[in-house]
Amino acid sequence: MTAAASLRVVPGRTDRIVVAVFVALAALLLILALLWRVPMMLWDHLDLVPIYERYLQGALPIADLVRIHGGHLHAGAYAVLLVTTDLSHGATWLDVVASMVFLLAYATVITMLALRLARDRDHGLAYVLILIAFALYPGHLANLQWGWQVAVFVCLAGAVAAIALLSAPVFTAMRGVAALACAACAFASFAIGFAVLPVGALVLALRRDLTRPARWAWVAIWGAATLAAAWLLHRGAPTGRDFVVVARYALNFLGAGVARYATDPAPWLGAAALASGLAFGWRHRARTSTLPWLGLFLFGVASAFLTAYGRAGDYGAEQAFATRYVSFSSVFWLGWLGLLAQCPRDTRRQVRGVRCATAAVAVLATFNAVHLMKKAAVVAARSQAVADTIRRTYPDVPEHVLADIYFDQPAIARERLARLRAWEFAPFDRRPDQ
Structure with missing residues (x-):
C-alpha cells in the first residue's frame, strides 16, 4: 500500500482521526x-460599561444596540456580552468561552465541507486535516x-x-431563509459580515440546478x-479613498x-493567491462542489477590500497586518x-502541482501560527500588567495608563473604571487571598 493510499478517506477510521484532531486543536486554542486572556475590560470593551449600566437599570434603548461603533454594527455581539458579563460578574473568562463556542460552530461547518470535498474530489485525509487546521488556526488567538x-x-x-x-448539494427555500438569517447575525455583529450578502447573491446566481425564475428571485432577495x-x-462610511492604498x-x-x-513578501503571496483563486473559481464555477469554496474565497476577498475601504485612508496600508484580521x-x-x-x-x-502548492501554504501557515502565538502572549503580558497597575494604584491610576x-x-x-470598581468587576473583583 502506498503512503497516498493509506491516507484515503475511509468511513469510520477517518471520522475517528478527524474528531481527534478537531478536539485536540480546539482544546489547545481554548x-x-x-x-x-485579557483579564479585564480594556480599550473598546470599556464601551460596554454604559450599555451594561442601562441594561441593569432596565432602560436599555434599542438605539444603543444598533448604534454604529467604529464602523461596526455590534448588536449581536452586545447581546452575547451582556449575558456573559452578567453571569460571570465581569470576569472575562466567560467571554472567551462564548467566543470559543461560536468558533467551534464555524469550524464544524468547515469540517463538514472538507469531508464532502474529500469524497467528491477523491482527496486524501491529509487535505481534510489541513483544512481543519486552518479552521482552528492559532491566528484566532488575537x-x-x-x-x-x-x-x-x-x-x-x-x-x-x-x-x-446556499451551496448545499440540494437547495431548498428553507435553506435560503436560514442562510439569510445566518447572514443577518453575521452582519449584526461585525461590519465584515456585510460581505456575505453580495457573495451569497453570487453563489445563488451560479447555481444551475435552480430554475431561472427561482434563481433570479433569490438573487433579487x-x-x-x-x-x-x-x-x-x-x-x-468614509469618503474619498486612494485606490492604490486600498x-x-x-x-x-x-x-x-x-x-x-x-x-514584505506577504502582499505578493496575497496577490498570487487572489489571481490563481479567481482563475480556479471561474474555470470550475459550474461544479456544485466548487460553490462553498468559491464563497469562502470571495468572502475573504470582500472582507479585505471592505476593511481596506474603511481603514486604509486613516491608518495606512500597514495597518492591515493587525493580528486580529487573520481570523478573516x-x-x-x-x-x-x-x-x-x-x-x-x-x-x-497536475497531482504534484496541487500537492506542492498545498504543502507550501501549510508550511507558511505553520510558521505564521507560531508567530501569532507569540504575539498573543505579548498582549496577555501587557494587559495583565495594566490590570495589576490599575488594581494597585486605584484611585490614583497614572494618567498615561x-x-x-x-x-x-x-x-x-x-x-x-469607577463603575467597574462599584460593581466589583475585574480588576477589582474579590480574590481568594483577599
Missing part, C-alpha cells in the same frame, strides 16, 4: 486563550483572548453557515438585503493569513485551498 471580539466569531459562524447553506445593509452602514491594504490583509511574520484572512486561504482541490489531477504533473486603556481619553477611562 487553553491558550484562557491562559492569555480575537479569542479579548472578550470584546466575540463579535468576530459570531460573524464568522453566521457567514460560513450562510455560505454552506439577497441583492435587496445587500442594499439595505449598505444603507445601514453608510452612516459611518489595494495595497487588501493584499497585505490577505497575505497576512499565512505570512504575517514576513510583511484565514477564510480566504481556506477557500483558496478548496478551489485548488477542484483542479484536474489527470496527470502526475488611563490614556492607554481608552484611546487617549483619560477622563472617560477614569469614569468607567
Whole structure:
C-alpha cells in the first residue's frame, strides 16, 4: 500500500482521526486563550460599561444596540456580552468561552465541507486535516483572548453557515431563509459580515440546478438585503479613498493569513493567491462542489477590500497586518485551498502541482501560527500588567495608563473604571487571598 493510499478517506477510521484532531486543536486554542486572556475590560470593551449600566437599570434603548461603533454594527455581539458579563460578574473568562463556542460552530461547518470535498474530489485525509487546521488556526488567538471580539466569531459562524447553506448539494427555500438569517447575525455583529450578502447573491446566481425564475428571485432577495445593509452602514462610511492604498491594504490583509511574520513578501503571496483563486473559481464555477469554496474565497476577498475601504485612508496600508484580521484572512486561504482541490489531477504533473502548492501554504501557515502565538502572549503580558497597575494604584491610576486603556481619553477611562470598581468587576473583583 502506498503512503497516498493509506491516507484515503475511509468511513469510520477517518471520522475517528478527524474528531481527534478537531478536539485536540480546539482544546489547545481554548487553553491558550484562557491562559492569555485579557483579564479585564480594556480599550473598546470599556464601551460596554454604559450599555451594561442601562441594561441593569432596565432602560436599555434599542438605539444603543444598533448604534454604529467604529464602523461596526455590534448588536449581536452586545447581546452575547451582556449575558456573559452578567453571569460571570465581569470576569472575562466567560467571554472567551462564548467566543470559543461560536468558533467551534464555524469550524464544524468547515469540517463538514472538507469531508464532502474529500469524497467528491477523491482527496486524501491529509487535505481534510489541513483544512481543519486552518479552521482552528492559532491566528484566532488575537480575537479569542479579548472578550470584546466575540463579535468576530459570531460573524464568522453566521457567514460560513450562510455560505454552506446556499451551496448545499440540494437547495431548498428553507435553506435560503436560514442562510439569510445566518447572514443577518453575521452582519449584526461585525461590519465584515456585510460581505456575505453580495457573495451569497453570487453563489445563488451560479447555481444551475435552480430554475431561472427561482434563481433570479433569490438573487433579487439577497441583492435587496445587500442594499439595505449598505444603507445601514453608510452612516459611518468614509469618503474619498486612494485606490492604490486600498489595494495595497487588501493584499497585505490577505497575505497576512499565512505570512504575517514576513510583511514584505506577504502582499505578493496575497496577490498570487487572489489571481490563481479567481482563475480556479471561474474555470470550475459550474461544479456544485466548487460553490462553498468559491464563497469562502470571495468572502475573504470582500472582507479585505471592505476593511481596506474603511481603514486604509486613516491608518495606512500597514495597518492591515493587525493580528486580529487573520481570523478573516484565514477564510480566504481556506477557500483558496478548496478551489485548488477542484483542479484536474489527470496527470502526475497536475497531482504534484496541487500537492506542492498545498504543502507550501501549510508550511507558511505553520510558521505564521507560531508567530501569532507569540504575539498573543505579548498582549496577555501587557494587559495583565495594566490590570495589576490599575488594581494597585486605584484611585490614583497614572494618567498615561488611563490614556492607554481608552484611546487617549483619560477622563472617560477614569469614569468607567469607577463603575467597574462599584460593581466589583475585574480588576477589582474579590480574590481568594483577599
